Each structure stands twice: as C-alpha cells, then as structure tokens.
Amino acid sequence: AAGVIQSPRHLIKEKRETATLKCYPIPRHDTVYWYQQGPGQDPQFLISFYEKMQSDKGSIPDRFSAQQFSDYHSELNMSSLELGDSALYFCASSLKAGELFFGEGSRLTVL
Amino acid sequence: AQSVAQPEDQVNVAEGNPLTVKCTYSVSGNPYLFWYVQYPNRGLQFLLKYITGDNLVKGSYGFEAEFNKSQTSFHLKKPSALVSDSALYFCAVRDTGNEKLTFGTGTRLTIIP
Numbered sequence: 001a002a003g004v005i006q007s008p009r010h011l012i013k014e015k016r017e018t019a020t021l022k023c024y025p026i027p028r029h030d031t032v033y034w035y036q037q038g039p040g041q042d043p044q045f046l047i048s049f050y051e052k053m054q055s056d057k058g059s060i061p062d063r064f065s066a067q068q069f070s071d072y073h074s075e076l077n078m079s080s081l082e083l084g085d086s087a088l089y090f091c092a093s094s095l096k097a098g099e100l101f102f103g104e105g106s107r108l109t110v111l
Numbered sequence: 112a113q114s115v116a117q118p119e120d121q122v123n124v125a126e127g128n129p130l131t132v133k134c135t136y137s138v139s140g141n142p143y144l145f146w147y148v149q150y151p152n153r154g155l156q157f158l159l160k161y162i163t164g165d166n167l168v169k170g171s172y173g174f175e176a177e178f179n180k181s182q183t184s185f186h187l188k189k190p191s192a193l194v195s196d197s198a199l200y201f202c203a204v205r206d207t208g209n210e211k212l213t214f215g216t217g218t219r220l221t222i223i224p
Contacts, residue, residue, distance in 0.1 A: 004154075031210060042201060042214040043155065056211050090154060097162075097205070099145055100212055102154040 002026055004103035006091050012109045013081050021076040021106045025093030031055065032074045033100060034066055035090040043090060049074060081110045113138045113206040117215035124192045125223050132187040132200050132218045140207030144185040146176055149199040149217075158200075161185060172196070192222045 005024040013019050025032050031050045035043040036059075045058035049068035060066075063081075068074040078085060086109050092100040114137045124130040136142055143162050147155040159170025166178045176187045185202060199219050203212040 033211065042216045045211045045213070048210050050210065056209070058211060088152075092155075097143065097210070099157050099160050100155075101157060102147075104154045105152075107152070 004091055004093050004101055006089075006103035006106050008106060009104065010107050010109075012111065014111050015081055015083065017081050017110075018077070018079045019081060019108060020078070021089050021091075021108075023074045023076070023091030023093075023103060025072055025074070025091070026101055029072075029093035029095050029101075031094045031096075032068055032072070033092040033094070034060075034074070034076050035092065035102075037088040037090060037105070039087070041087075046076070078108075081108075083110050086110045113142075113204050113209060113213045115202050115204045115213055115215035117200075117202055117218045119218050120216070121219045121221070123221045123223060126194055127191050130189050130192045130196070130220065130222075132202075132220060134185045134187065134202030134215060135183050136185060136202070136204045137183065138204060138206040142185075143205040143207075144176075144178060145203040145205075145212065146170065146174070146185075146187050147201045147203060147214075149201065155201060158187070194222045194224055196220060197222045 033048040034046040037043045046060040048056045052068045066076045088105040090105045092102045094100045116135045145160045146158040161178045169175045202215040
C-alpha cells in the first residue's frame with residue numbers, strides 16, 4: 001500500500017539559509033499535517049491542511065510557511081534557518097478524522 | 112485544550128512478561144485516542160486507536176489498550192513482551208472538532224532478554 005512520501009530524507013543547511021521539504025500524502029487522504037520532532041522530544045504540531053486549505057496552526061515560527069498544491073502534495077518552507085531548527089520533520093496524512101499515517105521524516109541539520 | 116501525559120520516561124520488562132505503558136489524557140469533548148510506536152530514526156507507526164465502542168481496543172503486533180473514561184486513561188498493554196517490542200511509544204489525543212493530534216512525551220520501552 002502507498003505510504004506518505006517525504007523528500008529529502010536528509011538535508012544539511014547553514015544558518016540563515018532556506019530549506020524546502022516536500023510531502024506526498026497517501027492518495028485520497030484529505031488532510032496533511034506537518035510535525036517537528038527535536039532530539040529526544042515528542043512531535044510538535046506545526047500546521048495542517050484540509051482539502052488544500054490551511055485548517056489549523058500550531059507552534060510554527062513566522063520564518064516557516066507551508067502550502068498544499070492542487071495535486072495534494074505539500075511543501076514546508078523554512079527561511080533564515082537557525083541552529084534550533086535542526087530536527088526531524090514529519091509529514092502525515094489522514095482521511096477525515098481517522099488516524100494519521102506518518103512519513104519516514106526529513107532530518108534537517110543546520111550548521 | 113487537549114493534552115496527554117505519559118508518566119514514565121522508561122519502562123523495562125523481561126521478555127515474556129506482560130507489559131503496560133501508561134497514558135492519561137485531558138480533553139473538553141470526547142477523546143479520540145491513539146498509540147504510535149517509533150523506532151530509531153524512523154517515522155511513527157500507528158498501533159491502535161479508540162474512537163467509540165468497546166473500551167478494549169486491539170491493535171497491531173499483539174498490542175491492546177483499554178479506554179477508561181472515569182480515570183481518563185488509555186494504557187497500552189501486551190500479554191507477553193518480545194525483544195523486538197523495544198522502541199519509543201507515544202500516546203496521542205484528538206479532541207472533538209480538532210484535527211491535530213497532540214502527543215505525549217513518549218515512553219521508551221526496553222524488553223530485556
């Protein structure tokens with residue numbers, strides 16, 4: 001069965017640079033979520049989209065933005081990167097109020 | 112506001128023994144409850160969920176969880192632990208009308224051979 005696909009799996013950037021993460025949800029899932037998981041931390045909700053419209057917003061910095069495109073894939077854009085942005089970034093998708101299915105994550109390292 | 116508490120950072124169990132990983136929650140409406148497992152450098156894998164119906168929910172890999180409304184708990188259980196069950200376990204909750212899941216801080220389960 002198709003799963004949530006995230007790219008890239010690993011990304012190394014320097015401070016003040018920009019990074020873009022991509023997510024391809026499970027086909028026919030109507031909601032996409034982005035989570036950030038710092039080292040030894042639980043996943044923190046960043047933002048979600050329902051049918052391509054932003055539906056909820058969590059602890060997402062102003063330097064970050066996200067969108068969902070007509071083909072339902074989503075991108076998380078991170079600018080002016082800081083050392084503290086180093087984390088695993090997970091995308092997840094769900095159908096209505098069902099369980100979330102997570103991708104394998106994108107590991108961002110900011111040097 | 113919705114929240115989840117996992118009171119134990121670490122749980123150690125001997126192989127073959129029953130295991131329990133604790134979770135309590137707080138919501139203003141009706142809870143949707145989930146358990147996920149995470150292996151090192153991997154994504155979160157769905158184990159089981161409670162939405163409505165029977166309080167005892169069975170999930171993947173022989174895990175089950177019991178919803179207890181009066182104690183606002185949703186403890187994860189397994190009758191006989193395997194070494195391969197060693198991983199990080201997250202409880203999560205979604206309140207009625209919310210989309211996002213809120214995760215607990217995680218419990219590292221170690222099964223000792």
